[in-house]
Amino acid sequence: MDLAINQTHGMVCAHHHLYSSLARGMPGPATPPLSFSNILETVWWKLDQALDLETIFWSAKLGALEALETGTTCIIDHHESPNAIEGSLSVIADACSEVGVRVNTCYGVTDRHPASNFPPNSMTEGARRGLEENRRFLSGGGNGMVGLHASFTCSDETLENATSLAREFSVGIHTHVAEGKVDMAAPSRLSRLSEDNWILAHGVHLEDDHGIRGTIIHNPRSNMNNSVGYAAPKRFVNPVGLGTDGIGADMFDEFRLGYARLRENDIAESPLTVWKMLEVNKSLYPDCLQDVVTWSYPNVNPWHLAFTPGVKPRDIVIAGKQVMKDGIVMTVDADEVRSKAAEVATKLFKRIDDLP
Ligand SMILES: [Zn+2]
Numbered sequence: 001m002d003l004a005i006n007q008t009h010g011m012v013c014a015h016h017h018l019y020s021s022l023a024r025g026m027p028g029p030a031t032p033p034l035s036f037s038n039i040l041e042t043v044w045w046k047l048d049q050a051l052d053l054e055t056i057f058w059s060a061k062l063g064a065l066e067a068l069e070t071g072t073t074c075i076i077d078h079h080e081s082p083n084a085i086e087g088s089l090s091v092i093a094d095a096c097s098e099v100g101v102r103v104n105t106c107y108g109v110t111d112r113h114p115a116s117n118f119p120p121n122s123m124t125e126g127a128r129r130g131l132e133e134n135r136r137f138l139s140g141g142g143n144g145m146v147g148l149h150a151s152f153t154c155s156d157e158t159l160e161n162a163t164s165l166a167r168e169f170s171v172g173i174h175t176h177v178a179e180g181k182v183d184m185a186a187p188s189r190l191s192r193l194s195e196d197n198w199i200l201a202h203g204v205h206l207e208d209d210h211g212i213r214g215t216i217i218h219n220p221r222s223n224m225n226n227s228v229g230y231a232a233p234k235r236f237v238n239p240v241g242l243g244t245d246g247i248g249a250d251m252f253d254e255f256r257l258g259y260a261r262l263r264e265n266d267i268a269e270s271p272l273t274v275w276k277m278l279e280v281n282k283s284l285y286p287d288c289l290q291d292v293v294t295w296s297y298p299n300v301n302p303w304h305l306a307f308t309p310g311v312k313p314r315d316i317v318i319a320g321k322q323v324m325k326d327g328i329v330m331t332v333d334a335d336e337v338r339s340k341a342a343e344v345a346t347k348l349f350k351r352i353d354d355l356p
Contacts, residue, residue: 001289006298010073010102010291010318011251012281015174015201015217015243018077018092018103019056021063022345023047023246027353036180036228045112050351051081053091055344060095060103061332062341067249068101068329071293071313074285075249076199077105078147078174082113085129089137089144100323100331102287106147106174107133109162111155118182119189123157131161138169145199148175151189152182163193172197177212178205180228187211199284201243204231214238215284218277219245220258230265234273241284242277251278252311259306271306291318296327 003009029042051059056079067075075096081088089105096103109130111120134146146166148154154162166173172195178186179202191211194200198214204223206212218233222245233240244254258274282288294315297308305311316324323331 001292003292004294006300007292007294008071008300009282010288010293010316011071011278012074012076012241012285012288013067013072013244013249013251014076014215014241014281014284015199015219015245016063016067016075016077016249017079017246018060018063018075018095018105019048019051019079019081020044020246021059021066022055022341022348025345026349036226037182039226046352046355048080049082049355050348052084053087055348056081056084056088057091057095058337058341058344060092061099061337063249064096064099064101064103065329065332065334065337068099068316068323068331069313069334070248070250070252071295071316072101072249072251073291073293073316073318074102074288075104076174076243076285077103078108078176078201079105080108080110080147080149082126085133086136087133089133089142090140093137093142098332099329100318100321102143102285102318104143104145104285105137106145107137108147108149108175109134109158110149110153111158112149112153118152119185120153120155122155123161124155127154127158127161131158131165134162135165138171145171145174148173150176150179150183151186156189159189159193172199172214174199174201176201177203177216178210179223180226181205200238201245202228202231203233203236204229206236208235209237212238215241215280217241217243218258219243219254220261221245221247221254224261230261232265233277234262239280239283240277241280242274251281252305253309255302256306256309271302275302287319290320291316
Protein backbone atom coordinates (compact mmCIF):
# COMPACT_ATOMS: atom_id res chain seq x y z
CA MET A 1 0.00 0.00 0.00
CA ASP A 2 1.28 3.48 -0.88
CA LEU A 3 1.82 5.89 1.97
CA ALA A 4 1.68 9.69 1.85
CA ILE A 5 4.62 11.74 3.17
CA ASN A 6 2.78 12.31 6.47
CA GLN A 7 1.93 8.60 6.92
CA THR A 8 3.70 5.48 8.19
CA HIS A 9 2.68 1.89 8.76
CA GLY A 10 1.70 1.09 12.35
CA MET A 11 4.61 1.52 14.72
CA VAL A 12 5.90 -1.57 16.56
CA CYS A 13 7.18 -1.58 20.16
CA ALA A 14 9.54 -4.55 20.16
CA HIS A 15 9.97 -4.90 23.93
CA HIS A 16 7.23 -3.76 26.30
CA HIS A 17 5.87 -4.71 29.73
CA LEU A 18 2.17 -3.85 29.70
CA TYR A 19 1.99 -4.90 33.35
CA SER A 20 4.01 -1.82 34.33
CA SER A 21 1.52 0.80 33.03
CA LEU A 22 0.13 1.37 36.53
CA ALA A 23 3.58 1.60 38.15
CA ARG A 24 3.82 5.38 37.86
CA GLY A 25 3.39 6.78 41.34
CA MET A 26 3.77 3.41 43.09
CA PRO A 27 5.27 3.40 46.60
CA GLY A 28 9.04 3.75 46.28
CA PRO A 29 11.65 1.68 48.09
CA ALA A 30 12.36 2.62 51.72
CA THR A 31 15.93 3.52 50.80
CA PRO A 32 17.08 4.64 47.33
CA PRO A 33 18.35 1.64 45.31
CA LEU A 34 22.09 1.77 44.64
CA SER A 35 22.40 -0.95 41.99
CA PHE A 36 20.43 -2.50 39.14
CA SER A 37 19.83 -5.66 41.23
CA ASN A 38 18.52 -3.41 44.01
CA ILE A 39 16.09 -1.75 41.58
CA LEU A 40 14.82 -5.15 40.43
CA GLU A 41 14.32 -6.40 43.98
CA THR A 42 12.79 -3.27 45.52
CA VAL A 43 10.68 -2.00 42.61
CA TRP A 44 9.85 -4.45 39.81
CA TRP A 45 9.86 -7.69 41.76
CA LYS A 46 7.47 -6.08 44.24
CA LEU A 47 5.14 -4.76 41.56
CA ASP A 48 4.86 -8.11 39.78
CA GLN A 49 4.11 -9.96 43.05
CA ALA A 50 1.21 -7.60 43.79
CA LEU A 51 -0.52 -8.08 40.41
CA ASP A 52 -3.80 -9.95 40.13
CA LEU A 53 -5.85 -10.58 37.00
CA GLU A 54 -7.92 -7.40 37.45
CA THR A 55 -4.80 -5.22 37.72
CA ILE A 56 -3.20 -6.97 34.78
CA PHE A 57 -6.28 -6.27 32.66
CA TRP A 58 -6.44 -2.53 33.41
CA SER A 59 -2.69 -2.11 33.22
CA ALA A 60 -2.70 -3.74 29.77
CA LYS A 61 -5.73 -1.74 28.65
CA LEU A 62 -4.14 1.55 29.71
CA GLY A 63 -0.83 0.54 28.08
CA ALA A 64 -2.60 -0.43 24.87
CA LEU A 65 -4.53 2.87 24.84
CA GLU A 66 -1.35 4.86 25.35
CA ALA A 67 0.32 2.86 22.57
CA LEU A 68 -2.49 3.68 20.18
CA GLU A 69 -2.36 7.35 21.16
CA THR A 70 1.26 7.42 19.98
CA GLY A 71 0.69 5.50 16.71
CA THR A 72 1.88 2.11 17.95
CA THR A 73 -0.42 -0.60 16.60
CA CYS A 74 1.74 -3.65 17.48
CA ILE A 75 3.16 -4.49 20.90
CA ILE A 76 5.62 -7.27 21.68
CA ASP A 77 4.92 -7.77 25.37
CA HIS A 78 6.81 -9.60 28.10
CA HIS A 79 4.72 -10.43 31.16
CA GLU A 80 5.32 -11.60 34.74
CA SER A 81 2.84 -11.91 37.63
CA PRO A 82 4.00 -14.71 39.97
CA ASN A 83 0.82 -14.65 42.09
CA ALA A 84 -1.54 -14.59 39.09
CA ILE A 85 0.06 -16.72 36.40
CA GLU A 86 -2.76 -18.87 35.03
CA GLY A 87 -4.86 -17.00 32.47
CA SER A 88 -2.73 -13.84 32.61
CA LEU A 89 -1.74 -13.89 28.93
CA SER A 90 -5.36 -14.18 27.80
CA VAL A 91 -6.28 -11.23 30.01
CA ILE A 92 -3.59 -9.14 28.29
CA ALA A 93 -4.73 -10.27 24.83
CA ASP A 94 -8.37 -9.42 25.69
CA ALA A 95 -7.46 -5.94 27.00
CA CYS A 96 -5.48 -5.14 23.83
CA SER A 97 -8.25 -6.52 21.64
CA GLU A 98 -10.80 -4.18 23.25
CA VAL A 99 -8.56 -1.22 22.42
CA GLY A 100 -7.92 -2.62 18.94
CA VAL A 101 -4.12 -2.88 19.29
CA ARG A 102 -2.24 -6.00 18.17
CA VAL A 103 -0.21 -7.81 20.80
CA ASN A 104 2.29 -10.64 20.90
CA THR A 105 2.75 -11.66 24.54
CA CYS A 106 4.59 -14.26 26.59
CA TYR A 107 5.02 -15.26 30.21
CA GLY A 108 8.56 -14.57 31.49
CA VAL A 109 9.45 -17.88 33.12
CA THR A 110 11.80 -17.68 36.10
CA ASP A 111 13.06 -19.76 39.02
CA ARG A 112 13.39 -16.73 41.30
CA HIS A 113 10.23 -17.69 43.19
CA PRO A 114 11.33 -18.91 45.65
CA ALA A 115 14.99 -19.42 44.66
CA SER A 116 17.31 -16.68 45.82
CA ASN A 117 20.68 -18.13 44.81
CA PHE A 118 21.29 -17.30 41.17
CA PRO A 119 21.40 -19.21 38.95
CA PRO A 120 19.19 -21.82 40.64
CA ASN A 121 20.15 -25.50 40.41
CA SER A 122 16.90 -26.93 39.12
CA MET A 123 13.47 -25.96 37.83
CA THR A 124 11.08 -24.59 40.47
CA GLU A 125 7.30 -24.88 40.70
CA GLY A 126 6.99 -21.21 39.69
CA ALA A 127 8.87 -21.87 36.46
CA ARG A 128 6.76 -24.93 35.73
CA ARG A 129 3.59 -22.84 36.09
CA GLY A 130 5.05 -20.11 33.88
CA LEU A 131 5.89 -22.63 31.16
CA GLU A 132 2.39 -24.05 31.44
CA GLU A 133 0.85 -20.58 30.95
CA ASN A 134 2.91 -20.11 27.77
CA ARG A 135 1.74 -23.55 26.59
CA ARG A 136 -1.91 -22.88 27.47
CA PHE A 137 -1.92 -19.55 25.64
CA LEU A 138 -0.10 -20.78 22.52
CA SER A 139 -2.09 -24.00 22.24
CA GLY A 140 -5.32 -21.98 22.40
CA GLY A 141 -4.20 -20.01 19.34
CA GLY A 142 -2.82 -17.01 21.25
CA ASN A 143 -0.32 -14.80 19.44
CA GLY A 144 2.85 -15.11 21.46
CA MET A 145 6.31 -16.41 22.13
CA VAL A 146 7.80 -18.32 25.05
CA GLY A 147 9.13 -15.90 27.67
CA LEU A 148 12.12 -16.21 29.95
CA HIS A 149 12.87 -13.56 32.56
CA ALA A 150 16.66 -13.72 32.11
CA SER A 151 19.15 -16.56 32.23
CA PHE A 152 20.57 -15.50 35.62
CA THR A 153 17.27 -16.25 37.40
CA CYS A 154 16.72 -19.54 35.54
CA SER A 155 18.21 -23.00 36.02
CA ASP A 156 19.64 -24.80 32.99
CA GLU A 157 16.71 -27.20 33.22
CA THR A 158 14.26 -24.29 32.87
CA LEU A 159 16.17 -22.77 29.94
CA GLU A 160 16.10 -26.12 28.14
CA ASN A 161 12.41 -26.74 28.81
CA ALA A 162 11.50 -23.25 27.58
CA THR A 163 13.53 -23.77 24.42
CA SER A 164 11.81 -27.11 23.73
CA LEU A 165 8.39 -25.51 24.23
CA ALA A 166 9.23 -22.68 21.83
CA ARG A 167 10.38 -25.19 19.20
CA GLU A 168 7.21 -27.22 19.67
CA PHE A 169 5.13 -24.15 18.74
CA SER A 170 7.60 -22.81 16.12
CA VAL A 171 7.97 -19.53 17.98
CA GLY A 172 11.01 -17.81 19.47
CA ILE A 173 12.05 -17.11 23.04
CA HIS A 174 11.62 -13.52 24.32
CA THR A 175 14.10 -12.84 27.13
CA HIS A 176 16.19 -10.18 28.83
CA VAL A 177 19.90 -10.61 28.08
CA ALA A 178 22.85 -8.99 29.89
CA GLU A 179 20.83 -5.94 30.90
CA GLY A 180 23.01 -5.61 34.01
CA LYS A 181 26.36 -7.06 35.00
CA VAL A 182 24.46 -9.61 37.09
CA ASP A 183 23.61 -11.40 33.80
CA MET A 184 27.13 -11.44 32.30
CA ALA A 185 27.05 -15.26 31.99
CA ALA A 186 24.14 -15.09 29.51
CA PRO A 187 26.20 -16.05 26.41
CA SER A 188 27.58 -19.23 27.98
CA ARG A 189 24.08 -20.21 29.12
CA LEU A 190 22.09 -19.29 25.99
CA SER A 191 24.31 -19.45 22.88
CA ARG A 192 23.88 -23.14 22.15
CA LEU A 193 20.09 -22.97 22.67
CA SER A 194 19.37 -19.75 20.77
CA GLU A 195 17.81 -19.40 17.33
CA ASP A 196 17.30 -16.54 14.89
CA ASN A 197 13.67 -16.05 15.99
CA TRP A 198 14.66 -15.14 19.58
CA ILE A 199 14.12 -11.63 20.97
CA LEU A 200 16.99 -10.49 23.19
CA ALA A 201 16.15 -7.39 25.21
CA HIS A 202 19.04 -5.02 26.09
CA GLY A 203 22.42 -6.75 25.51
CA VAL A 204 24.16 -3.91 27.35
CA HIS A 205 26.89 -6.15 28.79
CA LEU A 206 27.33 -8.53 25.85
CA GLU A 207 30.69 -8.82 24.13
CA ASP A 208 30.58 -7.75 20.47
CA ASP A 209 30.91 -11.41 19.35
CA HIS A 210 28.68 -12.93 22.05
CA GLY A 211 27.35 -15.77 19.87
CA ILE A 212 23.66 -15.60 20.90
CA ARG A 213 21.31 -15.75 17.89
CA GLY A 214 18.25 -13.52 17.62
CA THR A 215 17.27 -9.86 17.35
CA ILE A 216 18.66 -7.56 20.04
CA ILE A 217 16.19 -4.93 21.25
CA HIS A 218 17.73 -1.63 22.30
CA ASN A 219 15.85 0.20 25.10
CA PRO A 220 17.79 3.45 25.56
CA ARG A 221 15.49 5.25 28.03
CA SER A 222 15.22 2.24 30.34
CA ASN A 223 18.99 1.63 30.24
CA MET A 224 19.64 5.26 31.19
CA ASN A 225 17.00 5.15 33.93
CA ASN A 226 18.53 2.00 35.44
CA SER A 227 22.07 3.30 35.06
CA VAL A 228 23.16 -0.02 33.53
CA GLY A 229 25.38 1.50 30.82
CA TYR A 230 25.13 2.03 27.06
CA ALA A 231 24.50 -0.99 24.83
CA ALA A 232 26.22 0.71 21.83
CA PRO A 233 24.00 -1.51 19.68
CA LYS A 234 25.71 -0.81 16.35
CA ARG A 235 28.55 -3.17 17.30
CA PHE A 236 26.43 -6.33 17.05
CA VAL A 237 26.12 -8.59 14.00
CA ASN A 238 22.55 -9.40 15.13
CA PRO A 239 19.65 -7.34 13.77
CA VAL A 240 18.76 -4.60 16.30
CA GLY A 241 15.22 -3.36 17.02
CA LEU A 242 13.88 -0.70 19.39
CA GLY A 243 11.79 -1.11 22.55
CA THR A 244 10.63 0.89 25.55
CA ASP A 245 10.96 -1.77 28.28
CA GLY A 246 7.59 -0.75 29.70
CA ILE A 247 8.01 3.05 29.73
CA GLY A 248 5.10 3.73 27.38
CA ALA A 249 5.15 2.75 23.70
CA ASP A 250 5.91 6.05 21.98
CA MET A 251 8.34 4.90 19.31
CA PHE A 252 9.08 8.33 17.83
CA ASP A 253 10.03 9.48 21.32
CA GLU A 254 12.24 6.42 21.89
CA PHE A 255 13.77 6.99 18.43
CA ARG A 256 14.64 10.59 19.34
CA LEU A 257 16.19 9.56 22.63
CA GLY A 258 18.01 6.61 21.02
CA TYR A 259 19.49 9.01 18.48
CA ALA A 260 20.56 11.52 21.17
CA ARG A 261 22.26 8.73 23.15
CA LEU A 262 23.95 7.40 20.00
CA ARG A 263 25.15 10.83 18.98
CA GLU A 264 26.44 11.54 22.48
CA ASN A 265 28.68 8.54 21.97
CA ASP A 266 29.76 9.31 18.40
CA ILE A 267 29.53 12.68 16.66
CA ALA A 268 29.71 11.03 13.22
CA GLU A 269 26.40 9.21 13.75
CA SER A 270 23.05 9.96 12.07
CA PRO A 271 19.35 9.45 12.90
CA LEU A 272 19.19 6.82 10.16
CA THR A 273 20.99 4.33 12.42
CA VAL A 274 18.14 4.35 14.93
CA TRP A 275 15.47 4.69 12.22
CA LYS A 276 16.71 1.35 10.85
CA MET A 277 15.82 -0.22 14.21
CA LEU A 278 12.19 0.75 13.59
CA GLU A 279 12.46 -1.06 10.24
CA VAL A 280 13.75 -4.17 12.06
CA ASN A 281 10.73 -3.88 14.38
CA LYS A 282 8.47 -4.18 11.33
CA SER A 283 10.09 -7.48 10.38
CA LEU A 284 9.34 -8.78 13.89
CA TYR A 285 5.65 -7.89 13.57
CA PRO A 286 4.80 -7.78 9.84
CA ASP A 287 1.07 -7.31 10.55
CA CYS A 288 1.98 -3.63 11.08
CA LEU A 289 2.17 -3.32 7.28
CA GLN A 290 -1.63 -3.62 7.19
CA ASP A 291 -1.96 -0.54 9.43
CA VAL A 292 -1.72 3.13 8.42
CA VAL A 293 -0.98 6.05 10.73
CA THR A 294 -1.48 9.63 9.51
CA TRP A 295 0.63 12.00 11.60
CA SER A 296 0.18 15.58 12.80
CA TYR A 297 3.53 16.57 11.23
CA PRO A 298 3.70 17.01 7.43
CA ASN A 299 6.91 15.05 6.80
CA VAL A 300 7.70 11.88 8.77
CA ASN A 301 11.33 11.75 7.74
CA PRO A 302 14.00 10.66 10.28
CA TRP A 303 15.99 13.88 9.87
CA HIS A 304 12.86 15.88 10.73
CA LEU A 305 11.60 13.60 13.52
CA ALA A 306 14.94 13.41 15.35
CA PHE A 307 14.51 17.10 16.16
CA THR A 308 10.70 17.39 16.39
CA PRO A 309 9.08 16.50 19.70
CA GLY A 310 5.36 15.99 20.12
CA VAL A 311 4.48 14.46 16.74
CA LYS A 312 1.19 12.62 17.31
CA PRO A 313 -1.09 10.46 15.18
CA ARG A 314 -4.19 12.12 13.72
CA ASP A 315 -5.84 9.10 12.12
CA ILE A 316 -5.12 5.39 12.51
CA VAL A 317 -6.47 2.47 10.51
CA ILE A 318 -5.70 -1.05 11.76
CA ALA A 319 -6.46 -3.89 9.34
CA GLY A 320 -8.91 -1.68 7.46
CA LYS A 321 -10.75 -0.46 10.57
CA GLN A 322 -10.49 3.18 11.65
CA VAL A 323 -9.53 3.22 15.34
CA MET A 324 -8.52 6.89 15.63
CA LYS A 325 -10.13 9.88 13.92
CA ASP A 326 -8.87 13.46 14.35
CA GLY A 327 -6.77 12.38 17.32
CA ILE A 328 -9.69 10.71 19.13
CA VAL A 329 -9.54 6.98 19.91
CA MET A 330 -12.78 5.42 18.64
CA THR A 331 -12.61 1.93 20.12
CA VAL A 332 -12.80 2.75 23.83
CA ASP A 333 -13.64 5.76 26.00
CA ALA A 334 -10.12 6.95 26.85
CA ASP A 335 -11.24 8.93 29.93
CA GLU A 336 -13.07 5.90 31.31
CA VAL A 337 -10.02 3.66 30.82
CA ARG A 338 -7.77 6.18 32.59
CA SER A 339 -10.17 6.63 35.48
CA LYS A 340 -10.72 2.89 36.01
CA ALA A 341 -6.95 2.27 35.74
CA ALA A 342 -6.31 4.92 38.42
CA GLU A 343 -8.88 3.30 40.69
CA VAL A 344 -7.29 -0.15 40.31
CA ALA A 345 -3.80 1.35 40.78
CA THR A 346 -4.79 2.61 44.24
CA LYS A 347 -5.63 -0.98 45.27
CA LEU A 348 -2.39 -2.22 43.71
CA PHE A 349 -0.27 0.33 45.61
CA LYS A 350 -1.91 -0.74 48.88
CA ARG A 351 -0.94 -4.38 48.17
CA ILE A 352 2.62 -3.31 47.34
CA ASP A 353 2.79 -1.43 50.64
CA ASP A 354 1.60 -4.54 52.48
CA LEU A 355 4.29 -6.81 50.95
CA PRO A 356 7.03 -7.93 53.36
ZN1 LIG B 1 12.20 -5.64 29.92
